[in-house]
Amino acid sequence: MANRRLAPASEQPAAFAFSSENADWAKGQIEKYPEGRQASAVIPLLWKAQEQNGGWLPQKAIEAVADELGMPHIRVLEVATFYTMFALEPVGKFWIQLCGTVPCDSCGARGLKDYLHHRLGAPGHVSADGNFSWLEVECLGACCNAPMAQINQDYYEDLTPDLLGKLMDDLAAGRPVKIGSQVGRTSSEPLGGADTLTDATLFDGSRVGAWRKRFEQKDEENEAGKAEAASSEQRAASDPKPARPDAGRAVGTSATDAPAQRAAAGETPVKAGDKVDAADRTESTAQPNKSAPAAPETIAKAEAAGAEAGTQSALPRNEPPPQPVNSGASADAPAPASAPHPSDPKKGN
């Protein structure tokens, strides 16, 4: 982002006034806010002024909005220079705001940027035919379909340089274009269609409504336990609890009981009982991971090679991270070939 300044005086229109239709609309916006808070309408009014002025905000429009809202001119200028959605210099017929923030960047926004540089030149300039100008902006909030760009009022997602080029050609030629994803994705679903929440029972009330039944059962139990509750109230009165409950932690254990700590203590990182609890053997909709887990030797080799090459492990990202070789976690894997680390206090566990 570069310093944002008003357009040079040569490009500024001599005057600005809302059209009667827009003035009515503006009045409606201002009326939304209580007396004394009219300044809250500054963004909608600037937005409308920009729309009326062919997509950019001239100095006179900023002053007109300020005067309308009773704000000092500098306060409105602050708002107009803060948001990139307000163009302070003339824009092309199609104003491309390319998102360059991290998710888009890691999904290939840099290619789009290079393409726009190549096709339109530096950002902020209107192309010779007057059709396009572009700007790299911060996150536009469509990271799920990255990389994306906003062209005038619409989002175009899942772009590649080729798709963007075609889109621009279509726009320039006046052909109809599809807004949203350019690769056939439905709104923000995963590519290739939804792959979660596909179980029909989720939507027929048989499962989602099941909690109701549980509460009804609980109510019955409560009725039965009322007498007991009365006695527990008496107990509480005679023996007040400390200011902060002990959160049900067992006395004598450390505050947290995380897998990493258990591993450090030489215990099984994930308790067998927890594993069983976590697995839902009856209702799972996830596809079982078909690929066999990498043998520890392979992992160790790959890591060593990666360390030598100064890169990260080349293991596929969708596999569970390798367990420490001496943790004894992989009950089904063969015993580690390498000797346990000598500094490990629990060696030979």
Place this chain on the structure above:
Amino acid sequence: MTKIVVDGTEVDVPAEYTLLQACEAAGAEIPRFCFHERLSIAGNCRMCLVELKGAPKPVASCAYAVKDCRPGPNGEPPEVLTRSGQTKKAREGVMEFLLINHPLDCPICDQGGHCDLQDQAMAYGVDSTRYGENKRAVEEKYIGPLVRTAMNRCIHCTRCVRFLAEVAGVPDLGAIGRGEDMEITSYLESAMGSELQGNVADLCPVGALVHKPQSYEVRPWELSKTESVDVMDAVGCAIRVDARGREVMQIEPRVHEGINEEWISDKTRHAVDGLRTQRLDRPYLRENGRLRPASWGEAFAAIAAKVKGTDPKRIGAVVGDLAGVEEIYALKALMTSLGVTNLDCRQAGEAIDPAWGRAAYTLGTSIDGIEEADAILLVGTNPRLEASLLNVRIRKRWRMGPLAVGLIGEAVDLTYPHTYLGAGPETLADLASGQHSFGEALKAANRPLIIVGTGALARPDGAAILAAASKLAKDIGAVMPEWSGFGVLQTAAARVGALDLGFVPAEGGLDFAGMTQAGALDVVFSLGADEVEIGPGAFVVYQGTHGDRGATRADVVLPGAAYTEKSATYVNLEGRVQTTNRAGFPPGDAREDWAILRALSDVLGKRLPFDSLSALRRALYAEHPHFAALDAIAPSDAVTTLETLSGLGGEPTRTGFVAAVPDFYLSNAIARASRVLAECSSLARVRGLEAAE
């Protein structure tokens, strides 16, 4: 009151205190850039981070209230650590970020030596940077003739923006852009339109905004600092006069909660260069129509020769706007011994008689008392220009809660909303007769305040207007034993002191206008009266500091000392007695004014009975004991004064009130000699013309 533990010390503070205030109450020092006691809290510099027990990360102590802290697990008071490792590390991190883009130009930066960033970097900075990229470069901005910008140095604390919007009431500055590209600027780089703009450079914690007139001129460690009092208007702001050798280099504000808090107006600050130019540094005598340099002996001899042959009835003495109490006392003593009755200090021609009571020429309430008022009526005054810091106080009061302000006189921008009632005395009459709705607001108020300006009094029907205003004050019950809500806003520093001394025509004496008429007198002694032309015919002895209007008219010029060059007593518009201190010596042959009069009295054969300033003050205090009580306001005699005033009667005319200070920047001889203020004045004139379009 809430208990909180700061570094192991338990303190009991009000619940609405911020952590920063609580830490200071416990004696812990918190570094800060954006936080300022008199401005709203921004919380954007993050330098004041402290560790709060139980909070997941350090908190910005300036923006975190004590009442928002959670107690410990067993109900212990919350605990703040200002010297812990985490606190130090957090602040070091903040400092490193601030220094990423801050240029390393301290050797050429005017802020060097009194720079918050420099000082705090000594405690929290590291000696090298981990930042490899180029530093941010920001264009310089023009924001007026008084403040120079070096925007590369800006750390975006927004103190300047908040000061102008909140205290000065002129939202001229703003922050455009965002993030790293944020820039402080005025709208399209126009000059700031505030008479208090110099304060933004004082507020700037770094060297981004510095005083333009003294750029590259001074270093703080080479200045001798003298605490003194300002005389540019009648507010009497507390100032510090910084001199190098015998030359005054700059004037900075000093904290005085009762008067100026910690702000001063641009006139107070930048009249400094007026103290160097146009100075009278030796006596002058008019010979053959031209002033020629003379010795003290020649000058005194010429005066003595003239006075000896003149009837005391044909001699007069006038006092200007900048004279101290001591020299007025000496002049009065000398004139009385000569038998002169034509004395006057009311240069603007105000209809004020000290015999009516002190409340007839002072503000009544104190300046900080304005914060208690709940309705204010301004009659014929524009406090923004006549007493800028008093206007700041009214604005502060308006920001504290609903305040009805009515204005009769010229329609001006007072920087706070007010009801414009009308232009002249007839509006005052309407108010009194209940024909104006604002009268109800005044009546309903518990502590109404009526301030009559010099603009309403310096006219032939001034006494009638004062009577009408005081009658209104009486009707609405503005003056009670515990609240005196009727006062006069003086515009000249010397006036209240001179009126306290009774420097007004004695029985049968001529007043100011009478004395300045052509041929009225044979000898006129003028103690720095520059605003009024003395008519032809009289032999004029001018004693003053600057070659201004008074000296041009004079036949003998006696060079005196300016307010930074003498220890003199001034009484401000509240009636508060204050003294200036000498920061340097008067130039050339110029002498302290009381000493000139003492020497002259010897030549005239009427030797004054004091040989030193302390002897003079002993005599002064014996005669007028209230001058001995420095920084105190004598108890108000408002109730009796109001009785006298409301009985004056008289019929006001229908002409509208005009401003007492037509040009804020050029209101006295020192200010008129200043090149900086001349530039401000011309800018203000252009602004006024643009506004009139």
